Amino acid sequence: MSDESQQVELLDLDIESILSFVIGLTSTKAVQYLGVPVIEAKKAEKDLKRAQLSIDTTSFLVDKLEPYVDEEEIMQLKQVVSNLQFAYLRESN
Numbered sequence: 001m002s003d004e005s006q007q008v009e010l011l012d013l014d015i016e017s018i019l020s021f022v023i024g025l026t027s028t029k030a031v032q033y034l035g036v037p038v039i040e041a042k043k044a045e046k047d048l049k050r051a052q053l054s055i056d057t058t059s060f061l062v063d064k065l066e067p068y069v070d071e072e073e074i075m076q077l078k079q080v081v082s083n084l085q086f087a088y089l090r091e092s093n
Helices: 003-011 015-033 048-068 071-092
Strands: none
Touching (some): 015 048, 048 071
16 A cells, blocks of 8 residues: 555544544553563653643643544543543652
């Protein structure tokens, strides 16, 4: 599959799907910045400043997505944000 066809496929997604994808990325980066290895062979470097940015971004995107998706999905996403915030507090103390 060429890069151009991948770009076209991404552009075919609705904004809700794109935001859900980005939320997955930012929440995974938050975990990584909290020092948890996401990729088995790669050591994660703890960076609390970037972890906070990732968590804040994830929370912002979840809030923006809320009116457009069902309640169950939002509850799950808000639980992810809460878990990340708790992990951040634990790591920063």
